[in-house]
Amino acid sequence: MTIYYTINTNNYIENLQAPDWVQVITEVEDLGDPIRSSRKDKILCPFDEPSVYIDASKVHLLNDDFKKLSEEIISKGEYTYMEHPHKHTYLEECAEYVSRGWVDPDDILKFTIELQETDFNFEKYFSPLCTIIWRPCNDTKFNEMWWEWYNKGGVRDQLSFSVACQLTQQKYETVYSRDIINQFSDASPNGEWWNNKCGDYTYHNQDVDIVEFVDLLTEVTGLFDWKEYFRTGIDRISGQPFYGDAASYSYAIEWHDPEKDQIVIYTSITNWYDTIPDDMYYDSSVKYVCFTDGKVEKKGPWEFRDIPDFVYDEVDGDPRRLSAFAKICPHKLFPNGTKTVWLDGCYVHTKEWVDNSKKILKEVPLTHMLHPHRFTFHNEIMEGFGANFNSREEMLELVNALSKVDYDFKKYFSPVLTCIWRQVDRDMAEFHDIWWKYSKIGSNRDQISFDCARQLTDLTWSRIHNWETIGLDLTSSTSKSARNKRHPQAGHFTTNSTYNDILKECYDLLKEIRPITGIEDEHQIWRVKWNEVRDNNVWDMRTDTIGWLPEGDWWYDPTTIKTATGKYSIQDKIQIIKDLNGFQIGNQSSNKTNSFWVRRLKRSLGLIDLPPELHDMHVWDWGWSFKEYVTKNVLNPSLPKT
Numbered sequence: 001m002t003i004y005y006t007i008n009t010n011n012y013i014e015n016l017q018a019p020d021w022v023q024v025i026t027e028v029e030d031l032g033d034p035i036r037s038s039r040k041d042k043i044l045c046p047f048d049e050p051s052v053y054i055d056a057s058k059v060h061l062l063n064d065d066f067k068k069l070s071e072e073i074i075s076k077g078e079y080t081y082m083e084h085p086h087k088h089t090y091l092e093e094c095a096e097y098v099s100r101g102w103v104d105p106d107d108i109l110k111f112t113i114e115l116q117e118t119d120f121n122f123e124k125y126f127s128p129l130c131t132i133i134w135r136p137c138n139d140t141k142f143n144e145m146w147w148e149w150y151n152k153g154g155v156r157d158q159l160s161f162s163v164a165c166q167l168t169q170q171k172y173e174t175v176y177s178r179d180i181i182n183q184f185s186d187a188s189p190n191g192e193w194w195n196n197k198c199g200d201y202t203y204h205n206q207d208v209d210i211v212e213f214v215d216l217l218t219e220v221t222g223l224f225d226w227k228e229y230f231r232t233g234i235d236r237i238s239g240q241p242f243y244g245d246a247a248s249y250s251y252a253i254e255w256h257d258p259e260k261d262q263i264v265i266y267t268s269i270t271n272w273y274d275t276i277p278d279d280m281y282y283d284s285s286v287k288y289v290c291f292t293d294g295k296v297e298k299k300g301p302w303e304f305r306d307i308p309d310f311v312y313d314e315v316d317g318d319p320r321r322l323s324a325f326a327k328i329c330p331h332k333l334f335p336n337g338t339k340t341v342w343l344d345g346c347y348v349h350t351k352e353w354v355d356n357s358k359k360i361l362k363e364v365p366l367t368h369m370l371h372p373h374r375f376t377f378h379n380e381i382m383e384g385f386g387a388n389f390n391s392r393e394e395m396l397e398l399v400n401a402l403s404k405v406d407y408d409f410k411k412y413f414s415p416v417l418t419c420i421w422r423q424v425d426r427d428m429a430e431f432h433d434i435w436w437k438y439s440k441i442g443s444n445r446d447q448i449s450f451d452c453a454r455q456l457t458d459l460t461w462s463r464i465h466n467w468e469t470i471g472l473d474l475t476s477s478t479s480k481s482a483r484n485k486r487h488p489q490a491g492h493f494t495t496n497s498t499y500n501d502i503l504k505e506c507y508d509l510l511k512e513i514r515p516i517t518g519i520e521d522e523h524q525i526w527r528v529k530w531n532e533v534r535d536n537n538v539w540d541m542r543t544d545t546i547g548w549l550p551e552g553d554w555w556y557d558p559t560t561i562k563t564a565t566g567k568y569s570i571q572d573k574i575q576i577i578k579d580l581n582g583f584q585i586g587n588q589s590s591n592k593t594n595s596f597w598v599r600r601l602k603r604s605l606g607l608i609d610l611p612p613e614l615h616d617m618h619v620w621d622w623g624w625s626f627k628e629y630v631t632k633n634v635l636n637p638s639l640p641k642t
Contacts, residue, residue, distance in 0.1 A: 001049060001050075002049070002050045002051065002052060002070065002071060002074050003023060003047045003049050003050070003051040003052070004019075004021055004022045004023065004051070004052045004054065004062075004067070004070070005022065005023040005024070005025060005041075005047070005051060005052070005053060005054075006018060006022055006023075006024055006025070006053070006054050006055065006056045006059050007024075007025045007026075007028065007038045007041055007042060007056060008024055008025070008026055008038075008056040009025075009026060009027075009028055009034055009037060009038045010034045012034070012038070012056055013056045013057060016056060016059065016060070017059070017060040018059040018060065018062075019059070019062055019063075019067075021067065022054065022059055022062065024056075024059075025041055025046075028040060028041055033155065035155040035201065036151075036155055039150065039155070039157055040147070042130075042133075042157070043143055043146050043147045043150060043157065044143045044144070044147055045135060045138050045143055047138060048137075048138050049138075050074045050135060050136050050137065051135045051138070052070050052074070052132065052133070052134050052135070053132065053133040053135070054131070054132050055130075055131045055132070057196045058131055058132075058193070058196060060196075061184075061185045061192065061193060061196070062184070063184055065183060065184035066183075066184040066185075069180070069183055069184060070134060073134045073173075074134055074136050076136075076173070077136045078136065078171065078172060078173040079133075079134065079135060079136065079139070079142075079170060079171070079172040079173065080133075080134040080172065080173045080174070080175060081128050081129075081130070081133060081134075081161075081172055081173075081174055081175075082128065082129040082130075082131065082132060082174070082175055082176070082177040082180060082181075083126070083127060083128065083129065083174050083175065083176050083177060084127040084128060084129040084158070084177065084244075085129070085176075085177050085178055085245070086127065086243065086244030086245055087127050087244055087245040088125075088127040088158075088243060088244040089125055089127070089223070089228075089229045089230065089231075089244070090122045090123075090125035090159075090217075090221060090223065090229070091214050091217055091218070091221065091223055091229045091230045092127075092229070092230060092231065092232070092243035092244045093125070093127065093158060093159055093243075094108050094112070094159070094213075094214070094217055095210050095213070095214055095230070095232065095241075095243050096241070096243045096244075097154060097156055097159070098204075098208050098210065098213055099206060099208065099210050099241045099243075100201070100202065100206065100240075100241075101201075101202040101203060101204045101205065101206040102154055102155065102156050102201045102202070102203065102204070103153065103154030103155070103156065103203070103204065104154070104203075104204045105204075105208055105213050107152075107153065107154060108153065108154070108217075109216060109217070109220070110152075111149075111152050111153045111159070112217060112220045112221065113220055114152065115149075115163060116220050116221070118167060119166070119167065120163060120166050120167060121166065122221040122222065122223055123222075123223065124166065125162055126162045126165060126166075126174070127158070127162070127244070128158050128161050128162060128165075129158075129177045130157055130158060130161055131177075132180075139168075139170060141168055141170075142164055142165075142168045142170045145163075145164040145167055145168050146160055146161055146163075146164035147160075148160075149163045149164060154203075155201060155203070156201070176306075178309050179309075181193050182309065187309070188309065188310050188313075210232070210241070214226075214230055230243075231243065231244060231245065233335065262285065262286070262287055262338075262339070263285070263286050263287070263339045263340070263341060263357065263358060263361060264286070264287045264288075264289055264334060264338055264339065264340045264341070265286055265287070265288050265289075265340075265341045265343065265349070265354070265357070266288070266289040266290065266291070266326065266330075266340060266341070266342060266343075267289075267290050267291070267326075267342065267343055267344060267345040268290065268291040268292065268307070268323040268324070268325070268326040268327060268345065269290060269291075269292050269295070269296040269323065269345040270292060270293045270295060270296075270307070270319040270320075270322050270323040271293065271295050271319035271323075272295045272296065272484055272485070273319070273323070273345075273483065273484055273485060274296070274344075274345035274346040274482055274483050274484060275296075275297055275346070275482045275483075275484055276290070276296070276297065276299055276300055276302065276345065276482065277346070277347070277348045277349075277481070277482040278299075279348055280300060280348060280349045281349045281350050281351045281353075281354060282300065282301055282349070283351075283354045286354065287303070288300065288301050288302045288303065289302065289303045289305060290302045290303070290304050290305070290345070291305050291306070291307050291323075291325075291326040291333070292304055292305070292306070292307065293306075293307055293319065293322060294306070296345075305333075307322055307323075307325060307326065308325070308332075311325045314440065315440060318444065320444050321439065321440060321444055324439060324444075324446055325436070326342075327342050327417070327420070327446070328432055328435050328436045328439055328446065329432050329433075329436055330342070330422055330424055330428075330432070331424050331425075331426075331428055331429050331432055334424045335424065336424055336425050336426065337423065337424065337425065338423070338424045339361045339422075339423045339424075340421075340422050340423070340424060341357045341361070341419065341420070341421050341422075342419060342420040342421075342422070343418065343419045343472075344418050344419075345482070346480045346481070346482040346483040347418070347472060347473075347474070347479065347480070347482075348472075348473070348479075348482070349472075350471050350472060351471075352471030353470055353471035353472045354471075355471070356469075356470050356471045357421060357470075360421045360462075361421050361423060363462075364421075364462040365422065365423040365425070366421070366422050366423070366428070366459065366460065366461045366462060367420070367421040367422075367461065367462040367463070367464060368415050368416070368417060368419075368420050368421070368450075368461055368463060368464070369415065369416040369417075369418070369419065369463070369464045369465075369467045369470070370413070370414060370415060370416060370463050370464065370465050371414040371415065371416045372466070372467065375412070375414040375447075376412060376414075376519070377409045377410070377412035377448070377517060377519065378510055378513075378514075378517070378519060379414075380412065380414065380447055380448055381395055381399070381448075381509070381510070381513065382506050382509075382510065384443050384445050385491065385505075385506060385509055386502050386503070386505075386506045386630055386634075387491075387630055387634060388489040388490075388491035388492075388493045388630075388634045389443070389444070389445055389489060389490060389491065390442065390443045390444065390445070390490045390491060391490050391491050391492060392491075392492075392505070392509055393442075394442040394443050394444075394490060395442060395443060395509060395513075396442070396509075396512070396513065397441060397442035398438070398441050398442030398443045398448060398449075399442075399513050399516050399517065400516065401438065401441045401442065402438070402448075402452060403516050403517075405452075405456060406455070406456060407452055407455055407456070408455060409516075409517035409518060409519055410517075410518065410519055411455065412448070412451050413451060413454075414447070414451075415447055415450050415451065416467060417446055417447060417450060418467075418474055419470065419472065419474075427459065428459060430457050430459075431453045431454075431457045431459040432453070434452065434453040434456055434457060435449050435450055435452070435453035436449075437449075438452045438453070444490065489634075491634075493505075493634050494634075495634070497634065499630060499631065502630055502634065
């Protein structure tokens with residue numbers, strides 16, 4: 001039989017509510033300090049049988065699920081301990097002891113000096129959460145070593161525990177605390193598990209120069225890389241010092257980073273969708289971070305971090321949205337001041353791109369790319385629906401949600417979010433929170449929700465008009481060779497659908513949303529030359545005027561609108577281009593002639609066979625590419641399985 005026990009001395013927990021299968025120890029040897037006295041039976045364990053120790057402050061949260069889980073753990077025959085969610089290094093653990101007044105700094109220094117004379121490896125410090133300990137048997141050698149070092153290092157037991165693990169070379173199993181606790185309680189950042197602390201551990205003066213203290217520790221431990229071994233900040237809510245890995249609650253942490261100029265290139269991979277490419281250029285001055293659900297091959301210099309647990313609930317397990325969290329919410333994952341570069345996980349990094357990224361972040365704090373096609377809002381909806389990314393209902397849900405806020409559908413400006421350059425600060429929080437909010441509504445693509453955040457906030461972005469200038473290949477057939485499979489398609493089209501079927505449903509959806517969006521004009525798109533079209537979103541610092549659209553960029557002409565009489569007015573200066581079938585579309589002088597060219601464009605896009613009422617709804621510049629895209633991603637009988 002497994003013994004479940006806790007220790008509650010000096011009425012530490014008033015009216016303790018423990019399950020009847022938990023043994024409560026109330027009488028212990030008096031060691032002169034109630035905290036230390038209560039630790040003896042925890043550490044030395046008075047039972048020869050398999051046992052589970054639980055801190056008294058947590059026993060009221062135990063239930064049958066916990067008991068069942070514990071029996072499974074005990075049956076495996078391995079000592080099992082939880083890893084602390086902060087994942088402290090040795091320096092961080094010591095700093096927390098001292099900054100909170102738990103242990104005198106001189107005692108920690110003496111402890112560390114004595115420890116340095118053993119075989120203890122400071123770099124391999126394991127950060128335990130000793131709230132629960134699963135013992136399949138009683139290992140007196142380990143217990144006695146733990147007790148010996150505990151009596152040298154203050155009333156907290158984490159340091160001495162890790163020391164005993166190493167010096168006795170005890171075999172043990174570690175589990176991440178939140179994963180275990182969430183199986184029987186709530187271990188979210190604000191969950192009930194963390195809100196039951198009792199007692200006062202303050203024994204010493206907290207007014208200590210922590211930086212000076214840790215600097216002394218580095219001389220003894222050899223842990224000189226402060227970036228890696230001493231992560232420190234201030235909790236914005238409590239004002240208390242914070243040490244270690246902030247993980248899912250870093251949004252509440254104001255970090256102190258001695259190397260803020262370091263660039264972090266990061267990505268997120270879930271559900272084995274991508275493989276980190278082998279042919280990568282890595283810069284030794286750059287930190288590489290990959291957020292994941294654990295389903296990715298770990299390789300290269302990447303630091304692999306778990307996606308915060310609370311995100312799973314927010315997205316109902318959707319792996320695409322799960323992956324998008326890190327992309328959309330860097331302010332919840334990195335310290336303020338961190339210079340970040342997001343890039344989708346399948347792309348091959350180049351030296352040119354890394355160098356350009358450094359330059360971009362040095363000049364401006366926020367940068368994204370514009371789509372070369374300059375999609376309208378309707379275009380974006382059509383691509384998402386027609387390419388089977390999302391269902392009709394999801395698209396309508398998003399459009400209706402946007403209509404209830406101060407969003408102007410006509411001002412959609414078509415971002416490319418494959419790569420984003422950002423320096424994390426407080427000012428970005430509102431933008432990214434709104435982006436995240438609307439990314440979870442309807443469509444699981446992120447372009448429209450990004451534009452929603454742009455319109456609803458005043459965050460200033462710099463924009464790159466030509467993605468070919470960043471030093472990455474984003475468009476060739478090999479650019480996504482490391483993508484293992486497509487994200488699940490949420491639409492209802494199948495390989496049995498025809499292109500005309502899809503187009504017809506696209507236009508049916510478009511007809512339904514037009515009264516909501518209020519977009520009645522029929523846009524056309526042209527290639528522009530320099531000094532033809534100004535971009536109201538770009539300021540030319542050299543001339544102190546609104547900048548020009550770069551030559552060759554696709555641009556939707558807002559002056560081209562369908563009138564009540566069916567006539568058109570077209571901007572004077574446009575470059576003559578050819579449609580798919582070789583018909584020239586150019587600057588015509590009369591409205592009558594212009595109508596002819598619009599009809600000709602429709603014919604070239606395969607829209608001529610649609611019902612007459614649908615002709616008046618839209619003209620797509622990318623009709624041919626859309627057909628190619630749909631054919632490849634929806635109608636192809638050899639689609640990869642998802």
